[in-house]
Amino acid sequence: MHAVKVHEIKRNYNKVEALKGVSFEVRPGEIFGIIGPDGAGKTTLFRILTTLLLADSGTAIVDGNDVVKDFKEIRKKVGYMPGRFSLYQDLTVEENLTIFASIFKTTIEENYHLIKDIYQQIEPFKNRRAGALSGGMKQKLALSCALIHKPVILFLDEPTTGVDPVSRKEFWEMLANLKREGITILVSTPYMDEANLCDRIALIREGSFLKIDSPQNIVNQYSKRLWSVRSNDMSRLLKDLRTHKNIMTCFAFGDTHHVTVNQEKPSGEEDRFGFKDLKDFLEEKSHSEIEITAIDAGIEDCFMELAN
Amino acid sequence: MKVIEAENLTKKFGQFVAVDNISFQVEKGEIFGFLGANGAGKTTAMRMLCGLSKPTSGQGKVAGFDIEQQPEKVKANIGYMSQKFALYEDLRVWENLRLYGGIYGIPSREINEKIHAALAQLGIENEKDTMVKSLPLGWKQKLAFSTAIFHDPKIVFLDEPTGGVDPLARRQFWELIYEAADRGITVFVTTHYMDEAEYCNRVSVMVDGKIEALDSPKNLKKQFDAKNMDQIFHQLARKATRGNN
Incomplete structure (x- = not known):
């Protein structure tokens, strides 16, 4: 079974064709990168797959569930880190994490092993309000919150945009660790150099995929x-x-x-x-x-x- | 001629030293890359140089004016473009340029001619009447740059101007930067793309509020025995003790 199976998804905003019919499959346990510039349709695709937005046409199956019919099932099983920081700014670090855990009927202790490496780095600030964290700490808290219910699939929408090269490298090291835990990861990025850290990638531009393959195969097929x-x-x-x-x-x-x-x-x-x-x-x-x-x-x- | 002269520039927020005694100079027409990890103090330093924030100690001159005594003069003589392009989405292309021209006090009779020249340089004369919101991102970015230098400032500050744009547009944007520098406009640019650091005449790297390295990319590579700017950045930024973790 595929972790994600997408067939001919289309979505317009008024006259703008955000997605012009994309199809792809993600295998369980792989890191799949959606790579392309701003405005290519990455966020629209992520919102459709996380059941937050309806496609105009096409089908998408996430962990065996249809994004339209079975949206409630999907919401229980996936983790989503949006591109824009969306946690509760007025709650503390620990309160944010507790809320996410309780919404998903679990506790911080139950899945602590999953977030341990990441959360430990911000734990000294657990009583600080989320709004007062630095960019890098916010990113780590958002990832911890997306992971606390042990999702089968993790959707990360541009987690490294605007992040410096050193912090970006650290973030990708965290993703490699999560992959080892068996979590399937869909991640989008405008940074081309992050392609090589994915198992397979889709290059996206203006609502269409240019290519889907492993980074190595794409490079090998370069014809010029x-x-x-x-x-x-x-x-x-x-x-x-x-x-x-x-x-x-x-x-x-x-x-x-x-x-x-x-x-x-x-x-x-x-x-x-x-x-x-x-x-x-x-x-x-x-x-x-x-x-x-x-x-x-x-x-x-x-x-x-x-x-x- | 020096367009930036910073001397022991320092900014403290309470006990926290955001910018720690930095000194450097930038020449007219130079492309100066201002690198550093998130939280290293780049934005604070840039805000002081733009006359938006007063230094706690030290001094600076930008475009010939004192950043503490004459911040309004500084603002009138610089251009600024951030990643969130400051364009009005509901205005047409020419209206955006017209507005900035007016704000910077360019005489009306000159504005039309300048709009024409700016659009010709970008090759988007046909889009003159297009609403900015319906322009492709790459064009918006170039238009934002044109508005930032519309009043012919002595120096333009670019804060991560190429974040998120596609590889081709990113390169075309750098060609615009070169043209501006050739016309004598000094370019002060921050970026997280290390290949772009190579396009600068000189590059500084900030770590924990201090400038830890400053030279041409070629000399820096020699000094740090590195193959590229990426390696230098990693060597230096890894030393950071404060910041973003």
Whole structure:
């Protein structure tokens, strides 16, 4: 049985097509990432799967239950951490957790092992009002509250947005621990570099999935030839590269530029367009310290190719 | 010419030292990356530099004006854009620019011409009459940047301007930043994307209210024996003792 099975879900807001018919399945125990920019439809999808919003058409089954007919069953079994902090600001840390536990007819003690690693970090502040916590502590409290009833499936909507790289890494370490407890995790993120921490991902853009697969398979299927290029003047290099007819796309990636290359030369010439040809071209444009290497694509390269 | 001069700038909230004696300078036309973990003190420092919060001690000059004595002059000579783009959703594209032009006291006869130039630069002349709420996110972000620099400020502060936008739009946005810097506008930018730190001329990293590193990305990588900015950030931010846990 699939943990989640979605078939042709569509949802409009007036004239805006937020979801244009998405279908996918999530296997029990996997971390499934929904990866794409703001406005792609991630939150709409999460709200439909957590039975907080009705789709216009299509079906969705969560842990064997239909999101429309069996919504009450689903609400008992899933944990949901919305993108916006939604706990009770005027209650203390401990009071928030107690409320969530009692709503789900359990106690903090009963499932303490699940939240222990996370909750211990905020326990020293358990008498502080939730509204007075720092961003990182709020995030940990929200995750604890979403976990306290031992959900079968955990829905995390952009848990790391606006979070610095170090705290993001710590958060993903917590998710890996929860996976070991057998919890299925659906997580959305706009950060492409988090794709590799998921078992499988769906790349989403403008209400449609561009691709669903493991990060490794997506990267392996990248069809273009990709080079990394550097020189002494990176800003001018970007413009110069774009003028060359064999360079199809050129974008900045940190301290290097990634270019996709068409290696065909005009008829009559035997060899293919290579490093030497590009280097000659750049030297002619008076670049120095030129470095060109062939590289494997990352998820961000793939997203840009698929979105094109 | 220096556009920012901060000297022993400090901000305390009660016992808590949010910004701890920071000193640095930013040159005209420079793209300056202001990094740090959540809670390191970036926002507090930025609020002082924008004339919104008075330093507890130390001093600062921004765009030639003293942040404590002449905060209104500072505000008139800077641009600011946050992740929550401050655009009016129910106004048309040109109306947003018109409004900001008026607020910053640009003479009416110049405004129309400037609106035309700004939209041409973004390549969205055809969207002049579109309500901002129906623009795609990537365009909104570029429009927000255009409004932030509409009055030709000496410096523009960008607070996580690219959070959540798609990879292509993120890169196009950085090309706008380069163009602004080429025109002599100083850019002061915070980001959680470490690849974007590489696009800055110089980068500072704040830890527990102090600036722990400040140099060009190239020199920082040498200094910390790191392959990329991400490694440097992790090395430094892991040292934090206060903050966000």
